[in-house]
Amino acid sequence: MPGGLLLGDEAPNFEANTTIGPIRFHDFLGDSWAFVFSHPRDFTPVCTTELWQSCKSWHQKFAKMNVKNVALSIDSVEDHLAWSKDINVYNGDEPTEKLPFPIIDDKKRELAILLGMLDPSEKDEKGMPVTARVVFVFGPDKKLKLSILYPATTGRNFDEILRVIKSLQLTATKQVATPVDWKEGESVMVLPTISEEEAKSLFPKGVFTKDLPSGKKYLRYTPQP
Template sequence: MSVLLGQEFPNFDVDTTTGKYKIHEFIAGSWAILFSHPADYTPVCTTELGRAAELAPEFKKRGVKMIGFSIDSVEDHKGWIKDIQAYSKVNDFPYPLIAGTRQMAADLGMLDPDELDKKGMPLTARCVFIIGPDKKLKLSLLYPATTGRNFDEILRIIDSLQLTANYKVATPADWKSGERCMVVPSLSDGEAKARFPKGFETSQVPSGKSYIRLTPDPSK
């Protein structure tokens, strides 16, 4: 049972470093990001969770709740958090970590068959799930255990998801918040003029088709 884009995220009961609750209770009408890591007390994971803690104000500014996941115990999580704080020089650890089960990780498609623990069992891969206020999955990313994530890119993705959830635009390659967006093809030119008072520019291409229409970021 892997959750697909647009599907409601499973309402798991979770035990975390800040208590027990259901995932939907944690989301509670906000955007949320759940990111998994292979194991506590491992080097790449330490850098990732430290970086996420450093960027917590940026996630909060976007109204995004953060929560981590691995199949380690709450006790191990709490001990490891001290290492993360020391290594990354963060005074606060601003998000909970789920003490998940192997079954939960399997249900979410998180297990990495190429990376095994000391018992020969697959480790949790580096997953990213971004969940909307409607509790539906908006984006999923899956990294192997050996590759650390770029959290600046994850913030950029969130900016795009939140923008395109509210306006009839798409974001082009390498887009950053505040840059020009693309009018979605489903809007006619007349509809686009009504929706985007700042106007739009149509790029001329050899086919003669006017499908590339750029407009200023409508959220600014």
């Protein structure tokens, strides 16, 4: 499939029509992080549950972390706005309440192709591929920090997305890595490139090394900075 982004690539500074009006992507982000997620179609069941998840409580959690949400599918703004009424009712809100983040109009599939978001296994009534459930996380430098690609048939886990953004933000400013199943507040791992002497000054709360049969001192933990 043509298009697509790799980790470290800069996001294209595209212009798009959205449910909040026209945006230029870099200007819209400013100095924020970005959670960009595509969904196959409006007025479909799994997508409705996902957009509900990101509408209220999750949107607020992301905003507190300086993360802006942007959604995208191959539907028009008019369809997005009509579908928003269903999302609101599903969420127990008034139908006319505005969603707190933009949904991009990509009915020509130009952005989906540019970003590599199409799912070749899922097609619309005309036999054209629809957008997969892609997750992109961009940093304030506009570079891609995370990419997750789900098929159209599988809904996302927003707890995991929130967890991984917390890890990305922590490791962007501290010389640490987060171990398997890490959660905010738990111990982190000292990077192997940091010497023992440097680690003592960087991590005043202490560094704890796990003894291993190899004798190599690479499993080093420290409380979350």
